[in-house]
Amino acid sequence: MAQQYHFDTNKITAGYHASENQLAVSPPIYQTTAYDFKSAKHAENLFAYEEAGYLYSRVGNPTVTYFAERVKALDGGKNVLAVGSGMAAITYTLLNLTNGKGTILASPYLYGGSIDSFDRLFPDLGIQIKLTKSILDPEALEAEITEDVKAIFVESISNPNAYLVDLDKISEVAHRHHIPVVVDNTVATPYLYQPFAHGADIVVYSATKGLTGHGNIIAGIIEDNGKTEYYTKQAYPQFYTPIHMLKGKSIAEQFPDNPFISRILLVYLNFLGAALSPHDAYLGILGIETLSERVAKQSANALKIAEYLEKSPAVEWVRYPGLKSYPFKELADKILIHGFGGLLSFGITGTKEQKAAFLDHLELFHYHVNLGDVRSLIVNSPDTTHSELTEKEKEIADIPANLIRISAGLEDADDLIQDLEQGFRAAGLI
Ligand SMILES: Cc1ncc(COP(=O)(O)O)c(C=O)c1O
Incomplete structure (x- = not known):
């Protein structure tokens, strides 16, 4: 079993092995658009997600993977995906949970761009995002959880006015109703706050900010805790639709341990395409080394x-x-x-x-x-x-x-x- 290291060791070692990269101490920037197929069978397997590997940098790049895996180690997440911005991380996450219908209960204490997208993007896509002050009063919040609520969305430390939420209590309420809690941990960073330890199911970042910390990239992260019990066929049918590319299997069948992030990769990153560049991922890795x-x-x-x-x-x-x-x-x-x-x-x-x-x-x-x-x-x-x-x-x-x-x-x-x-x-x- 791999050695478990502390936070400060993980931030300079996790997710990258020099032995797999010509012994390069600093992770290489894989500045490539695509990856050669070894054979026709290899191509077929990659496209059907039957074999792990890289095929096109919009949907996967080794440097981007190193970056994502490093953040995951710091948060104690289970599955992770790096994307091209914090807004892409938030939007893809909420689209994935709703798929064209349903309500998200959200904290009103959020980054302005998030609130703006809740007003100007999501309703046109059939998704209601309801800002509720009850986020500060989990009992009142419970009364607002109706049948169509698909998730709760909060910022751990809010931008700009540094509100905090009691995530342990919010998660307890949400889990009683079998819905996941999404936490934007951008302002706090994993150094100050560990959302999964307080009951979060999904964590997102604008990695543009303190996580990487040098004001030189735009990047986003989506992680989950690997729990799959929320995603029932009745409440989240999008995970159970047969997909031709997966040879007729659904996301839940093909990725039973990782349906949430896998669907974001296959649907939203693939089709909406907010991919993180390998060079920016590299700058992100350097930034995390001094988090x-x-x-x-x-x-x-x-x-x-x-x-x-x-x-x-x-x-x-x-x-x-x-x-x-x-x-x-x-x-x-x-x-x-x-x-x-x-x-x-x-x-x-x-x-x-x-x-x-x-x-x-x-x-x-x-x-x-x-x-x-x-x-x-x-x-x-x-x-x-x-x-x-x-x-x-x-x-x-x-x-x-x-x-x-x-x-x-x-x-x-x-x-x-x-x-x-x-x-x-x-x-x-x-
Ligand atoms: C808390 C928070 N979340 C998300 C975002 C959006 O991130 P990005 O600018 O990387 O798209 C921001 C940007 O300021 C933010 O402050």
Whole structure:
């Protein structure tokens, strides 16, 4: 049996064996579109998924596999697939669970692009995604689980306002009704939070963010815990449809241990085609090698910044899981295992013009929409990443107009604080 290693060992070793790659220490970039068939029989077997192997890089590439397997080892997942973006990971996952009908119960505390897709993409495909505040009250949530609910969708730490959810309780409720729980673990990363250990069935990432952490790729990950009991013929018939390519077998017959990810590969990655490039997968692997070190420093920097902001007259409120004033502090202390992360938000005082002047005068912080980068980033989320939300959605999601989001990087915290201070001064707020 393979040796079980700890997190920090897995992040630089899991899923890749130099002995299978000319002894190359760093995983090679398999920059190829396709793979030669050894024979006509080999081609037939690959196309029918009767033999493992690579045939075309839209649906499989060794470097992409190494990347995906590494993330899986960090989360303790069972099956995994890397795709071309976080949005592809979320969309493919929800399409796979619904297949043109049904409802997903979702947290309102989510990335704006997710909420936007729930309004503007899914209803046209016959899928309702219902945002519910009951996500914070699992008993009330249970009352909302009707026959047509196919899954529950949450972010473990929400973007932009760092809400937490009690996943253990949500999962208990969902599992009583035989539906899976999907967790977007982008902000937390596997270093801070392990969703499978708290009952998640499916985990998705925008691997663009802190997971890989250098602000140089767009990537997504979908993992599951290998449980198949939810996927009954009655509730999820899509797994039981005979497929010609599989010689008339269904996904459930051909992949009894992995129907969920296999169907995403065969249907959505294959036909919608958001494939991750091998070069980006390689950059992702490099990024993961320093995940713990990066997130630990980001957490330390974010805490110092949050403490500074809490005392500033230019600031109305601060939300950061490391602060005593944080509304979910007890939960944060219980579930966040190595710190409180790099993401924090605050409410700036003053007028709209002063907010703009503050942002315009920052010198060290990058003003843009990414997060989890080695560089510190700042953004006015209600006017940018969450600008597509209606006023009602912003109210439900608790995103006030004066919210500013910070993603702390790896610079010296004192320099970052000095930058914020001079920005507030230039805006006439202090
Ligand atoms: C929490 C969260 N999930 C998903 C996404 C979408 O990821 P991507 O930009 O890689 O498509 C983002 C992007 O900001 C995000 O913050």
